[in-house]
């Protein structure tokens with residue numbers, strides 16, 4: 001007798017990369033709590049977290065950022081994942097008073113497998129992924145050979161962001 005696979009084993013797991021950033025409040029605490037929230041998302045498994053990086057704000061004033069990238073294996077559809085990320089941002093008091101305003105927590109969906117997505121609320125790969133040292137360095141720390149649709153091999157983009165101040169910290173964001 002043939003048996004159908006359970007729903008969960010039929011689900012397609014994708015590897016999504018999430019960019020985390022904060023420059024208001026207790027930055028390390030916020031990123032740690034955000035990672036804990038990512039770790040308990042439904043249909044998902046947190047598989048890797050980069051080092052923490054300190055970076056200067058780009059096209060904006062305000063304090064330095066603490067940044068990191070997390071790799072999440074997930075069967076949540078990308079739009080649902082974005083909503084989940086925005087819910088975590090809101091739990092941390094995220095407000096959007098103006099473009100590039102300082103933020104308690106920013107969670108960006110950087111990559112969703114090798115998918116290209118363009119809707120009113122979601123662009124993947126994230127539109128500024130290829131131009132930001134604070135995204136490229138932690139991404140490449142997790143996956144040195146990574147490439148992305150429309151961007152090619154990400155390591156090849158590093159020379160273009162070499163002027164952006166960024167420092168890898170020894171601070172640990174996970175237990």
Ligand code: ADP
Pocket residue numbers: 082096100106107108109110120121122123124125126127
């Ligand atoms: P920033 O671009 O500085 O991260 P916000 O976090 O305020 O700005 O995001 C603004 C909007 O960007 C969100 O309302 C969201 O719908 C949209 N957006 C489009 N693509 C993405 C993505 N890949 N990840 C996160 N937000 C995205």
Ligand code: MG
Pocket residue numbers: 106107108
């Ligand atoms: Mg964002």
